[in-house]
Amino acid sequence: MKYFRLIWKNAWRKKIRTSLTILSVFVAFLLYSxxxxxxxxxxxxxxxxxxxxxxxxxKITLINPLxxxxxxxxxxxDGVASVTHAxxxxxxxxEPQNQFGQFPVDPESYFAMYPEFxxxxxxxxxxxxxxxxxxxxxxxxxxxxxxxxxxxxxxATIWTRKDGSRTWEFDLEGIFSTDDPRGSTALMLFHYDxxxxxxxxxxxxxxxxxxxxxxxxxxxxxxxxxxxxFANSPSETKTSTEAAFAKSFMEQFGNIAxxxxxxxxxxxxxxxxVSGNTMSQSVRExxxxxxxxxxxxxxxxxxxxxxxxxxxxxxxxxxxxxLGLGWIIVQGIARQFAAFLPGVFLSPAAxxxxxxxxxxxxxLAGMFPAVKAMRLSIIDALARA
Amino acid sequence: MxxxxxxxxxxxxxxxKGKEKVEVLHNLDLEIPDGDxxxxxxxxxxxxxxxxxxxxxxxxxxxxxxxxxxAEISSMSNNKLSRWRSTNIGFIFQFYNLxxxxxxxxxVELPLLLTNFxxxxxxxxxxxxxxxxxxxxxxxHYPRELSGxxxxxxxxxxxIVSDPKLLLCDEPTGDxxxxxxxxxxxxxxxxNREHGKTIVMVTHDAQxxxxxNRMLHCDKGTLEAREAA
Numbered sequence: 001m002k003y004f005r006l007i008w009k010n011a012w013r014k015k016i017r018t019s020l021t022i023l024s025v026f027v028a029f030l031l032y033s034x035x036x037x038x039x040x041x042x043x044x045x046x047x048x049x050x051x052x053x054x055x056x057x058x059k060i061t062l063i064n065p066l067x068x069x070x071x072x073x074x075x076x077x078d079g080v081a082s083v084t085h086a087x088x089x090x091x092x093x094x095e096p097q098n099q100f101g102q103f104p105v106d107p108e109s110y111f112a113m114y115p116e117f118x119x120x121x122x123x124x125x126x127x128x129x130x131x132x133x134x135x136x137x138x139x140x141x142x143x144x145x146x147x148x149x150x151x152x153x154x155x156a157t158i159w160t161r162k163d164g165s166r167t168w169e170f171d172l173e174g175i176f177s178t179d180d181p182r183g184s185t186a187l188m189l190f191h192y193d194x195x196x197x198x199x200x201x202x203x204x205x206x207x208x209x210x211x212x213x214x215x216x217x218x219x220x221x222x223x224x225x226x227x228x229x230f231a232n233s234p235s236e237t238k239t240s241t242e243a244a245f246a247k248s249f250m251e252q253f254g255n256i257a258x259x260x261x262x263x264x265x266x267x268x269x270x271x272x273x274v275s276g277n278t279m280s281q282s283v284r285e286x287x288x289x290x291x292x293x294x295x296x297x298x299x300x301x302x303x304x305x306x307x308x309x310x311x312x313x314x315x316x317x318x319x320x321x322x323l324g325l326g327w328i329i330v331q332g333i334a335r336q337f338a339a340f341l342p343g344v345f346l347s348p349a350a351x352x353x354x355x356x357x358x359x360x361x362x363x364l365a366g367m368f369p370a371v372k373a374m375r376l377s378i379i380d381a382l383a384r385a
Numbered sequence: 386m387x388x389x390x391x392x393x394x395x396x397x398x399x400x401x402k403g404k405e406k407v408e409v410l411h412n413l414d415l416e417i418p419d420g421d422x423x424x425x426x427x428x429x430x431x432x433x434x435x436x437x438x439x440x441x442x443x444x445x446x447x448x449x450x451x452x453x454x455x456a457e458i459s460s461m462s463n464n465k466l467s468r469w470r471s472t473n474i475g476f477i478f479q480f481y482n483l484x485x486x487x488x489x490x491x492x493v494e495l496p497l498l499l500t501n502f503x504x505x506x507x508x509x510x511x512x513x514x515x516x517x518x519x520x521x522x523x524x525x526h527y528p529r530e531l532s533g534x535x536x537x538x539x540x541x542x543x544x545i546v547s548d549p550k551l552l553l554c555d556e557p558t559g560d561x562x563x564x565x566x567x568x569x570x571x572x573x574x575x576x577n578r579e580h581g582k583t584i585v586m587v588t589h590d591a592q593x594x595x596x597x598n599r600m601l602h603c604d605k606g607t608l609e610a611r612e613a614a
Contacts, residue, residue, distance in 0.1 A: 002498050009486035292482045295443060296496045296543075297471025299464050378443050382478070 003302075007309045013282065018314060021278040025318025025361075026325075028271045029354060033326025035260045036350040037333070042256040053113070054223055055245035056209040059236035065205030066235050068196075074209055077225050079217030084109035087192070087207035091154040091168065093144060100140060101187040102154060103207075104195035113210050116179045123148065123174030131194045134170035137185025138177045146172055154188075160200045168198075210242075268361060275365035279311045283369035290373045291381030304374040311366025312359055319358035323351065390419040390550060390583045391440055396449035397606075398435050409435045411606035413449070419550070422577040422584045424594035427603035433587040434555055436603065440585060441474045441553045442466045454550055471499040475544030475582075479556035481536040483528040489515065489539045490524040496547045514542035517580070518572060534565035541572060545582065552576065554586040558593050570596040 012018055056074060058064035065087070075083045089102035107128050111117060119135060127133045136146060146152060150172045160166050170190055178185050196203055213222050223239035230237045283290070290303055298306075327346050334344040398410040409432040417423060417440075425433050438444035439451050442458045451459040454473055458466060483492045493511040502510070515521050518538040528536055537557060544552055554573065558566035574596055576582040586597060594600050602609045 002504070005491065006484075006487070006495075006498070009484075009491075013486050288482060289484055292478075292484070293495070294467065295441070295470070295476050297467050297469075297499050299467040301464075302499075379438055382482075 003306055003309070007306055007313055010282070010286075010306070011310045011313050013286075017278060017281070021275050021314055022318035022321075024271060024274045025315055025358075026322040028267045029319040029322030029358070030326045030329075031267055031322075032264055032354055032357070033323050033330060033346050033350070034333075035264060036354070037326070037330040037344050037346045039256055039260045040347055040350065041344040052213050052219065053242040054211050054213065054219055054226075054239050055242055056211065056226060056237050056239045057207075057245070059227075059238040062208065064235070065202060065207060066209065066237065068204050068206050070209065070230070070235075070237075071206075073229060074211055074226055077222065077229065079213050079222040079225065081212045081214040082109065082112060083209055083211045084113045085192070085206040085209045086110065087195070087205075088158075089154075089156065089195070090158045091156045093152065093154055096155075098144070100143075103187065103189055104192040105189050106192050107189070110189065110210075113212060116183060117176045117185075118179065119174045119176035127173035130171055130173055131191050132170055133173035134188055134190040135174040135176055136172065136188045138175055139184065139186040140188060141172075141175045143186070146175075148172055148175060159195070159202070161198050162200050164200075208245075268357070272361060272365050275311065275314060275361065276368065278314070279307070279366045279369045282310070283307060283373050287376065287381045290376055291378045294376065294378050295382070300374045303376070304370045307370035307373045308363060308366045311370070312362030315358040315362035315365070316355075319354065319361075323354050327351075388419050389416045390421075391415075391417040391451070391453045391585075393436075393439065393446075394450050394452075396439060396446040396451060398432070398439065398444065399447045408606055410439075410446075413606070413608060415601075415608060417551075417583060417585065420577070420581055420583055422574070422596075422598045423586065424597035424600045425585065425587045425603055425608075426589065426591070426594055426600060431603045432606050433603045436608075437553050437555055437585060437587050440551070441476060442470050468499070471496055472547055473549050473551065475541075475547070475549045475552040477537070477540050477544050477552060477554040477557045479559040481528070481533075481540045481560075483536055483539055483543075485528050488525050488527055489520060489531065489542075492528070492539055493542045493546050495543060500547065510546055511542070514546040515539070517545065517576075518542045532565075533561050534568060537561065537565075537569050538572065541569070541576070545576065545580070550581075550583055552582050552584045554584060554588075556588055557586060558588070558590060563592075566590070566593060 056066070056070070058066055068085070071083055071085060074080060084106055086103040086105045089104060090099075091102050092099045107124070111119070111124065117137075123135070127135050134152065141147070152170050152172055154168045154170065156166045156168055159168075161168065176185065192206070211222075211226075213219050219241060223241075226239045227237050293303060293306075294300075323346075330344060330346045393413050393415040396410055396413040396415075397408060399406050399408045401407075409430075413436075415436075425436060427433050435444065439446055439459075440453065442451075442453075442461070446459055449459070450457055456469060456473075458469060461469060483489075484495070487495070490508070490511050493514050494507045497507040497510060500507075512521065512524065515524055518541050520535060520538050520542065523531060523535055523539075528539070531539065541557075552573075557573070558569050561569060570593055573584055573586065577584050577598075584597070586593070588594055
C-alpha cells in the first residue's frame with residue numbers, strides 16, 4: 001500500500017493517454033457485463049433444469065408435433081412416474097414486440113410436474129374450472145400490469161382459430177411464482193383442451209412431453225425405452241434430459257455462448273494490444289527514473305511489482321467502471337425485457353470472472369515492460385539519461 | 386576522521402566494447418577515511434564515474450574487492466546489494482533525477498518507502514531533510530516548479546533522508562551556474578563537517594573540487610592524490 005501513491009501518480013503521468021486506455025478498458029468491460037447478462041439469460045433454463053425430468057420431442061425437430069395419444073404409452077413405460085405435455089403457442093400481447101412464452105398445457109398434470117411453481121390453491125382451482133382461463137408468472141404480470149380477473153387478448157402468429165380469428169381471449173385466473181431464485185416466471189399457461197378444440201388445424205397433437213422418472217430409475221435407460229417404443233412410427237421421438245432440451249432449444253437462436261466468447265475474445269485481444277502499448281510507452285519514457293529507483297535501493301522485484309501494479313490499476317479503474325455501468329444497464333434491460341427475455345442478470349460469478357479478467361489482462365499487458373524494467377541495468381540507463 | 390569507511394583493494398574494471406576489452410580501472414587501491422570529503426577529477430573516460438559506481442554497489446569489479454562500512458559489497462547478491470544501498474549510500478546526480486510526478490516532499494520520502502517507517506514517520510524525516518537543505522517552504526512543489534539549484538537541494542535531501550554514511554556525488558554542480566553551484570557545494574561542506582557525512586564527489590570543475598578536503602586525480606584507470614586548490 002505504501003507504494004500506492006507512486007503507482008497512482010505514475011499511472012496518470014500522461015493524463016490523456018491513460019484516460020483513453022481506461023476508456024477502452026471501460027468499453028470492453030461494459031460489453032462484457034452486457035453480454036454476460038444476456039448469455040446468462042439464455043443459459044438460465046439449462047441451469048435450473050431438473051435432472052429427474054425428461055423431455056420427449058419429435059426426433060427430427062422440435063417444430064414437428066407429437067400425437068397426444070403418446071401420453072398414455074409414455075406413462076406406461078417402466079420408470080416413468082408422471083407425464084404432462086406442453087405446446088408452443090407463439091403469440092403476442094397488443095404489439096408484436098410483446099412476445100413471451102405461452103403454452104397450452106394440462107393444468108392438473110403440468111403443475112404437478114413443476115412443484116417449484118407456487119400459486120394459491122383457490123386460484124389454481126379457479127383456473128381448472130375455467131376453460132378459457134389462464135395463469136401467468138409474477139414477472140409477466142408485473143411487466144404488463146395484469147391482475148387476477150383481467151381479460152387478456154393474445155394475438156396468435158401460428159394458431160388461427162376455427163372462426164378465422166387470430167385473437168384468443170383469456171381470463172387471468174392466477175399468478176404464480178417460483179421457489180428457484182434463478183427460475184423464470186415470464187410465461188403464460190392456458191388450457192390445452194380449449195386450445196385444441198378452438199384451433200383451425202393440428203388437432204390431437206402436442207409440442208412435447210415432459211415426464212418425471214421414478215426414484216431410482218436411470219433416466220438414460222428410461223429415455224431409451226421411450227424412444228424405442230416409437231421407433232419406425234410416423235412420429236419418432238427423441239428423449240433427453242431437461243438440461244439437454246433447454247440447451248438445444250436455445251441453440252435454435254444460435255450458439256449464444258460461442259458468439260459471446262468470440263466477441264469478448266476479440267475485444268480483450270484488442271484491449272491487451274492497447275494497454276500493452278500504453279505500458280510499454282510509459283516504461284520507455286521513464287527508463288532513467290526506474291534506474292534512479294533501483295539506485296535508491298528498490299530491488300528488481302519491487303520495480304517489477306510497481307510496473308505491473310500500474311497496469312493492473314489502469315485495468316481495474318476502467319474495468320470496474322465498465323462493470324458498474326453494465327450492472328446498472330442490466331437492471332434496466334432486465335425490467336424492460338422481463339417478459340421477452342427473462343433472467344437477464346449480471347451474476348456474482350460473472351463479476352468475479354470480470355475482476356479476474358481485469359487482473360489477468362493487467363498482468364499480461366504489463367508483463368513485458370515490467371520485465372524490461374526489472375532487468376534494467378542502472379549504469380546503462382543512467383548513462384543514457 | 387575515525388578509521389576507514391571504504392576500501393578498494395586491487396580493483397580492476399574491464400568493459401567489453403564490441404570485440405575490444407577496455408580496462409577502465411587498473412589494480413586500484415584506495416582507502417576513504419570516515420568523514421572525508423574527496424573530489425575526484427580527471428578527463429572524460431578516465432574511470433571517475435566507474436569508481437563512484439563501484440563504491441555505490443551499482444557496478445562490480447572485474448577483480449579485487451570493495452568494502453564499505455565493513456561490508457564487502459563486491460560479493461553481495463543483487464537483492465542484498467539493493468537493500469544495502471538503501472541505507473548506506475546517498476546518490477546525488479548531475480541532472481538531479483527527481484521523479485516529476487511527485488512533490489519535493491514525496492521525492493525525498495522515496496528511499497524511506499523501503500523501510501518499515503509509517504507514513505507519519507516518513508513525512509517527519511523528509512521534512513527534517515528538506516529543512517537541512519533549506520527547502521521546507523518548497524515541500525509541496527513539483528520539480529517543474531523549482532529552479533535547478535532547488536532541484537539539486539531536493540536531490541540532496543533525498544540522498545541524506547535515510548541517514549547514510551557515504552554520499553556519492555556525480556558532477557553535482559555540472560548543470561548549475563557558478564553562484565548556485567557554490568551554494569550546493571557549501572551545503573555539501575555542511576553535511577560533511579556538521580553531519581559527519583563522508584563524501585566522494587566526481588567533478589570536472591576545479592573550483593568545485595576546492596570545496597573538498599582532498600583531491601584525487603583519475604587518469605587511465607589509476608588514481609593519484611593531489612592537493613586541493
